[in-house]
Amino acid sequence: MDGQHYMERYIQEVVRRLPKGQRVEIALELQEMIQEMLSADGEEATVESVLLKLGPPKELAKKYRDDRRYLVSPEYFDNYLWVLRIVLLCVGLSVVFSAVVNFFLDPKQAKEAAMELLYLPSGLLAAFGAVTLLFVILERLHVKFEPSQSSPWNPSQLPPLLQKKAVISRSDTVVGLVFIVLFCMLLTFAPQVFSLYLFSDSKELTMIPVFDMEHWNVILPLILASMMIGLVDEVVKLVTGRYCGAVLAVNAVTNLCQVMLSFVVLKMIPFWNPEFFSWLRKKCDIPDLLPYITEEAFSNLFLGLIVFGTALELGTTAYKSLRYGKN
Template structure:
């Protein structure tokens, strides 16, 4: 019980502080138990009295960190700051890459114009990312936290709310959700701010611009694609909040994954979203030679089916991985 309490406190603190504060807290608890029991041997009831006196682990962690509570409380604050440190530079980098691609695709643009517009777009995107992340975490703090953390009514906290000590194999590597969020943000930026940049600029024959997508069709499905990105970010945030594989995470992750899969298949299974003339334009530019009576649309359809297959494979592999880790390690944590 003491170790579970210490873990519940220190998991809210920066990693470099956890070991020292764990030692300090363990010593404090031992002193309080000694004061409670005198020379007699401590009982479970004595330990429970001391731990209840110390109070809710999240609040005690906030005192150790010297951090007052704001819109985002101690349960989520560290993960919120970590995500900001990762997401904001990722957004800025994605916008910079999008601008570079835009310049390569249209070299006739003046570099000064590109730089000026890029700085404005980066600033706008970073502000939007900050606002959206703050809003998402604030909503989780005020609504989802009460569900995720065993009906977390802080005034009714009790020792039964202490989390189980995670086994090594059940815990996430800290980098896993962070890396995933970075890639999701990058693709989100490209689809929303540089959807027209999914193209090739071929310098041959005075320059030829060949697009991968049909911009008009893509634009109509953009809201569905954005929801998929949002679901992906929510899944990774849940991993950061929960911190380990368990049944609750498995159920939420699978449900969100199914929703994202269905939404993703709607736009990408419509072959009109792809540039049907992609192969023909390559041939017209002189980069490939098509056989006689060859249907140039067929390779586009095959490529679209490959993309759909990759989307389905990604969902199946991630879900299978989550199921395996959960049933192999996560469901045994209480027994440990």
């Protein structure tokens, strides 16, 4: 393997552990340093021997970071800050949106709708704590399970340069993050948004909730747990930045947990509002469809879609991880 390839792989492993704003500058600095060391060591010098002198990429990255004790280290801080901004923005917008919706749905309850804005500071604080805790746990787990250096370091141990198809784009994760946070906030602060809206002849609004609100105190925690598991999957993809065995393992575990929680919610507890289905059956003009307009039929349909969607996602992740993410 030529020296240029070793050098590129080494620089990649160093700079990926540094804050984003420093990566280009330090990559150029490292390239220049290696070239100077090659010139200084004479004709017998090779890129491999120079890299051996520089030491493992992780140790060299620590010197550039001037490592101290951090709650969230510089290696993770850019991604942490990026996720935190998205989550805080989504939480803030969701609380304000739910207050506005509740006001327009029932202007007589304007005071109660305004009171929901008081939840904004506590919601933002909870989001800040949850994101910070998630990154702290992920970082500690990464350090704990990272392979130890049992033998002298050698440049041949460097992972290969990333293929373009192995990279997980940030735009792929932002959609998942935004959906998860907004959906959780709406279910928490304004579940009545998910309703059938009917206007009488006198233009009086009647709402028929889609969900069984009598059991909402049981349903909501299970849905939030499923969404938080999905959030972990998205954050792992963001932090890792590429398809690999770790991403595949986390995706498999989170998908399995989400399917199990979906089964519990849809099949083991009352989830749908019976009045909603009574109205649908009353308005249905196709007799052959009547047997399918039931709570059980809709639960089976949604569960099937969830299983299909998770299987498709897991299959895609497995394909990209095994084909493009091999070390």
